[in-house]
Amino acid sequence: AQSVTQLGSHVSVSEGALVLLRCNYSSSVPPYLFWYVQYPNQGLQLLLKYTSAATLVKGINGFEAEFKKSETSFHLTKPSAHMSDAAEYFCAVSEPSPSAGGTSYGKLTFGQGTILTVHP
Amino acid sequence: DGGITQSPKYLFRKEGQNVTLSCEQNLNHDAMYWYRQDPGQGLRLIYYSQIVNDFQKGDIAEGYSVSREKKESFPLTVTSAQKNPTAFYLCASSQGRRTGELFFGEGSRLTVL
Numbered sequence: 001a002q003s004v005t006q007l008g009s010h011v012s013v014s015e016g017a018l019v020l021l022r023c024n025y026s027s028s029v030p031p032y033l034f035w036y037v038q039y040p041n042q043g044l045q046l047l048l049k050y051t052s053a054a055t056l057v058k059g060i061n062g063f064e065a066e067f068k069k070s071e072t073s074f075h076l077t078k079p080s081a082h083m084s085d086a087a088e089y090f091c092a093v094s095e096p097s098p099s100a101g102g103t104s105y106g107k108l109t110f111g112q113g114t115i116l117t118v119h120p
Numbered sequence: 121d122g123g124i125t126q127s128p129k130y131l132f133r134k135e136g137q138n139v140t141l142s143c144e145q146n147l148n149h150d151a152m153y154w155y156r157q158d159p160g161q162g163l164r165l166i167y168y169s170q171i172v173n174d175f176q177k178g179d180i181a182e183g184y185s186v187s188r189e190k191k192e193s194f195p196l197t198v199t200s201a202q203k204n205p206t207a208f209y210l211c212a213s214s215q216g217r218r219t220g221e222l223f224f225g226e227g228s229r230l231t232v233l
Contacts, residue, residue, distance in 0.1 A: 009160060034221065043124075043210055043224035044163075090162060107178075108222060110155075110162040 002027045002093045006111035019078040021114050023091030033074040034092040086118045122147045124225035131230045141196045141228045143211035152194035157208040205232045
């Protein structure tokens with residue numbers, strides 16, 4: 001069964017500092033991996049996704065993540081934090097379904113979330 | 121604009137009452153999902169539907185029911201059997217044959233008094 005662990009429920013950085021949010025996954029087959037962002041009392045918005053193409057994935061708002069199979073990790077980074085980055089971030093994993101021709105039906109398993117705080 | 125509409129955004133109910141949360145999408149997506157969100161627990165899958173008139177239980181289906189009579193609509197009923205219904209509920213959809221990317225609604229916050 002697939003699972004996701006996000007290390008650190010809260011991360012605090014200064015404006016302009018590097019953002020690093022950690023995600024480790026467990027999957028029996030090569031997975032699809034996602035990072036979503038959620039602002040208070042809103043739905044989730046996709047930041048980026050890994051679907052077995054390039055291991056370094058670039059997303060919106062300057063975020064990127066690197067798929068490292070040997071470490072079963074998919075950490076999210078941004079070189080310089082902005083106040084508007086303050087939100088909750090979720091890592092998610094999905095296993096391709098053989099019965100669906102190797103594509104996924106979107107049964108994502110989510111991590112517990114990491115709340116990012118950005119200080120002026 | 122295409123998207124997913126959830127209603128109501130906030131809902132208060134007395135203990136023991138059934139409540140139904142609405143989810144409508146105009147993205148022409150085949151698959152739809154209901155997730156429950158509690159602080160510090162991420163999102164947990166309640167029910168999902170890959171096609172009309174078919175749906176499957178997720179990880180925490182007990183105390184919930186759904187229907188999928190139309191492609192665009194996937195309402196969730198929180199029944200009185202759900203022991204702890206106060207939560208933030210998120211509806212999502214996906215193409216179903218793609219890479220699993222989900223598109224989310226804005227959520228419905230249910231508070232049981």
